[in-house]
Amino acid sequence: MTFSRRDFLKAGGVLVVGASLAPSLARAQTIPNADRFLGKPLEADRVDAFLAIHADGSVTLFSGKVDMGTGGRIAMRQIVAEELDVRPERITMIEGDTALTPDQGSTAGSYGIARGGSQLRQAAATGRQALLALGAARLGRGVEDLETADGVVRTKDGGASASYADLIGDKAFGVALDPKAPLRDPQRFRFIGKSLPRPDVPAKVTGRHKYLHDLTLPGMLHARVIRPPAHGATLKAVDESSIASVAGAKVVRIESFLAVVAEREWNAVRAARQLRAEWTGGTPLGDHATLFDSMRASTIVREQPITRRGDVSALDSPGPGVRTLSSTYRWPVHSHGSIGPSCGVADVSGDRATIWSSSQGTHRYRAAFARVLGLAPERVRVIYLDGAGSYGQNGAEDAACDAALLSKALGRPVRVQWSRQDEHGWDPKGPPQLLSLRAAVDERGEVAAWETRAWLPVSTANLPHLPFLAADAARIPQAQGRATGLIYQNIDPPYQYPNVDAVVRWIPDAPLRTSPIRAPGKIANSFAVESFVDEIAALAGADALAFRLKHLTNPRGVEVLRKVAARMGWQARPSPKPADPNAAIASGRGIAYVHYKHDETLVAMGMEVEVERASGRIRVTRVVCAHDCGLMINPDCVQAQVEGNVLQTLSRALHEEIVYDRERVTTVDWQAYPILTFPEVPPIEVELIQRLDAPPLGAGEAASAPVAAALSNAVFDATGVRLRTVPFRPERVRAALAGRPA
C-alpha cells in the first residue's frame, strides 16, 4: 500500500539495530518501507523504541497509540517536533504495529495524549539531551554552551554546529527514557499549542486514504461469516450445494463457525445470502421489555462505595421542613455504530501470522490472536490500519479473529468484511445502566443528604481480552467474561455536599456482549447525577447555575461553568421557565457540568432546545461548551473532539436503543437504529481553555459526559417534564408531556 502523505517527507536511511524478523512477517507496509525497521528496540523505556533519526535528518516516530481520526497523527508529531527540536514535516509516523512500535497500552480512556503523548514527550526530550551530549563531544564544548535549533546542535554564540543527521543519523540513541530530562519552556513553544492541519485529511477527502477495508494481498480471498440465527446456536448441517451456482464460492466450517469464501467479493456476498444452513438450540436472551426491572432485581456481585461522607440518615428520617426526592434514570444498550462495518485481514501460514486490524489495542490483542491460532505471540504481528471510526471496541477484533481462523484453515490471506447487519447485531455493545438517586433537601434548599445506587454490569477481573465470537463458535477454549470499562466513575455529585453515599451495585449479567463505549459509563452516570441536581434545584426553587456554583470548590470547574453561562446570556431564575402551556413549541435552556473521572478534564455544557408539543420532537437549537483539558497540543483537534463528543452523544440520547428478542438483536440497520442526521445538527460554540503549564488531561471523551443531562435539563426548563430514560424519542416525549411515565 502507498499512503498519500505528500506533506510529509519519506523517512530516509536504514536503521540497523539487532536482528531482523523472518521475511514472512515482513509483508505489511503501513508506510513505504516500514519493514526496514524490523528488529528495532520496542521496550517502552527506551528512546529508540519511539524515535529514529535518519541520515538525511528526517525522523521516524513509532507510536503504540493510534489515531482513529482524533488527531494524534499531527499531535504526536507536534510533541516530538517541540521536544526534539525538528520541524513536524520532517517526521514520519508509524502507529500500532506490534513489530515496530512500543506497547503503550490500548488507545483508550482519553489517554492517547495524556499518557501516550507524555511518554513520547519524555522520549523526545531525552533524545534532545542525548543529541546535546553528542554535540558537545563533536564540537569540543560543554553542553551548557550548546543549544538546539531545527535539527542542529550549535554553540550559543553561533560559532559551530553539527546536524542531528551527522551526530546520530541511522544510529541508535542507546539510552533509556529519562523522566527528568528537561522539557521545553511552554512560553517558547513553537509547535505545541498550534492548530497545525492533520496530515491525513487531504487523502481522506479525496478518496486516496487507504483504510483497512481497502487492503488487498496477493492471493487474498474474500470472506463473509454467517452468524447463527440465535445467540449460542449450534450448527447442525450445511447444504454446500446451495451455493453451487456462485462461481468459486466455498464453505468453511469449524464446528459452529461458518463462513463462505470466494475470489470475488460480490460472490462471497451472494454465497452468504444463498447458503442454507441448519442451526439448533441457543441461549435465550433476556426480555428486553423488562431489562431495567431485571437489573434492579439482579443478584449483586458486590457493592462498591465510590463516595461516602457524612451522614445520610435524613433520607430515611427527614426532620421537620426537610423534603425528600427520589428518581431513577435508565440508559439503554447502544451500538458503537461505526459507519463502516468491521473488517479484518489476516495472513496465517505455517507458524506465523500477520493480522491487520483497526483495533485500538493491537498490542493487547496480539497475544489473544496468538492463543486462538495456537501460535507463540512472538510469531504474530498485528498491524493497525484505519477503520471506519472506533469509539471503544466495535467488531474490529472479532473480524480480525474471523479472518485469522479462516486464513489458517485455507492457507491463504483472507479478508473478512462484516455486513451492516453483522455490525449492529454482533458488535460488542455499550452496557445498560440503571441509577436510582435520592436526596433530602432542607428548608433552606440545601442538599442535606445525597444517595446514588447504580446497577452496573461488572467487568470480569483480569479478563485478558473480550472473548471472540469466532473462537466460541469454533469451540476454541478462551477465557470467558465481560468488559465494560470504568463505568463506575462520576456516579457522585461533583459538588461539596456534606452527606453523600454513592455506591455501585455490580451485577453479573448484561443482555448482550459488552465492551467499553466512548466515555464508558460516565455519560449515563452524569446524565443521572446532573439531571438530579437539576431536579433538586427546581424543588428548592433555585437557579440551576447558582445552585451548582454554590457548592463547587474547584476553581477550574467554576471557570468553565461561568464561561458557558456568560456566552449563553444565562438569566438567573428557577426552572421550569414560565410558559404558555398551550404554545405549540416550548423552548428552554439547560446546563450540566462534569469533572471527568473526578480529577481529569473539566467540562460545562449549555443547551437550548425547542420541544414541539404535538409531536414530542426535540430540536436542539444551540450548544455551548467550555472545556479545560489542561495543555492542548493542537486546539483544533481538541475542538473537533468536543464537537464529535457533543454530536455523537446527542445522537445516543435522542435516538439510539438496541432492541433484541429472545434470539438476537432486531435493530440491525440504520432504519431500526437511527442516528443523528445533518438537519438535526445544532450550532455548537466551544470555548477551549489552554493551559500551557499544566499536564494534558485528554479530550477524546470528557465532553460527551454532560450532554444528555444538559439536554434533559433544557427539556425540563422548556416543558416542566423530566425525561429520565434514554432515548428521548418523540413518542416517549409525547407520553411524558401527557403525564405518562417517561
Added chain:
Amino acid sequence: MATLKITVNATARTVELDDPETPLLYVLRNDLGLTGTHFGCGLSQCGACTVLIDGRATRSCVTPTSSVQTRAVTTIEGLGSPERPDPIQAAFIAEQAAQCGYCTSGMVVAARALLQQNRRPNEAQVREALAGNLCRCGSHARVIRAVLRAAAGGR
C-alpha cells in the same frame, strides 16, 4: 461471465463480471481499484458509497453495474487529488472536516451534486442535501461549513 463497458471518471473501462448485476460499489473498489468509494451498509441508508451517475448523487451499493453502461460515473477520485483538490475538497481540507473520514467521500460527492444543481445553497439546503449521509464521529458542523465555504468560492 459477462463483459461490461462502463465509463468512470471520463475513462472507458471494461470489466468481466460473473454477475452483471454486481453492485457498482464492488466493481469500483475491486475491479477498478477506486477504493475511495466506501461500503457502509449495502442498503442505501448511509451514503458512504455515494457516486455521481450522470451528475446525480447515487448509492453505488445498490446500483447494478449493468444499469450504468451508457452513463457517466464519477467517483471521489474523479473530483480531485490531494495535490489538486477540487474546490469542495479544498474547502473540506480548510475546515478539517473529517475525523475517521470513512463517510467523507460520500459527503464530498453529495455536495458536488448539490452545488451543480444549486450554486449558492443556504445552510438549510446543505443540511437537507446531506440528510442521507451519516457520520458517527460528529464532523457534521465542519462539513456544513466546508460546503458553504465551497459554495462561496472558497472563502
